[in-house]
Amino acid sequence: MGAFLADIYPWTKSLHIVSVIAWMAGLFYLPRLYVYHVEVVGSGNATDDLFQTMERRLLKAIMNPSMISTWLFGLLLVMTPGLVDWTMIWPWTKGLSVILMTWFHMWLAVRRKEFIAGTNTLTGRRYRMMNEFPTILMLIIVFSVVMKF
Numbered sequence: 001m002g003a004f005l006a007d008i009y010p011w012t013k014s015l016h017i018v019s020v021i022a023w024m025a026g027l028f029y030l031p032r033l034y035v036y037h038v039e040v041v042g043s044g045n046a047t048d049d050l051f052q053t054m055e056r057r058l059l060k061a062i063m064n065p066s067m068i069s070t071w072l073f074g075l076l077l078v079m080t081p082g083l084v085d086w087t088m089i090w091p092w093t094k095g096l097s098v099i100l101m102t103w104f105h106m107w108l109a110v111r112r113k114e115f116i117a118g119t120n121t122l123t124g125r126r127y128r129m130m131n132e133f134p135t136i137l138m139l140i141i142v143f144s145v146v147m148k149f
């Protein structure tokens with residue numbers, strides 16, 4: 001198993017990075033949609049329906065599959081011999097950050113349910129602030145995995 005994972009390492013890493021790009025695109029864009037949804041669109045009109053459709057498709061067609069494939073290929077990389085040294089700091093900073101990134105994904109999914117029910121209480125400013133969260137995590141993750149401190 002170890003030898004096989006080492007053989008396919010370039011494939012696993014390429015697919016991991018492609019998945020990460022798709023996931024991050026959604027994690028940056030969905031809160032922006034929420035900002036416009038709150039500040040410009042409101043609820044109970046035709047544009048509200050249009051935004052709900054865009055938000056549903058972004059989450060279900062792009063973000064959920066790409067989160068799953070990021071985790072899948074990431075865990076295959078963890079199992080590949082010689083890549084992760086658990087006595088170093090970087091696997092722990094990266095691990096904590098990807099768990100928080102996954103929490104943020106779930107948080108966005110719950111907010112979407114509130115838009116559907118018309119019960120959203122968060123302001124556009126709050127969504128703008130939450131938009132910074134994946135940026136900070138992305139910086140920690142990339143520096144962890146590339147600098148390997």
Ligand code: HEM
Pocket residue numbers: 013016017020024070071073074075077078083084098101137138141142145146
């Ligand atoms: C979701 C769970 C994740 C797991 C289990 C995971 C695990 C890993 C592992 C073990 C490596 C191999 C490191 C090496 O080749 O030495 C790797 C590479 C990489 N990961 Fe992740 N990762 C995850 C999510 C992410 C996320 C969310 C990002 C970006 C925001 C990311 C960005 C990268 C990059 C850019 C590389 C290539 C680094 C290099 O080759 O120097 N990963 N990942």
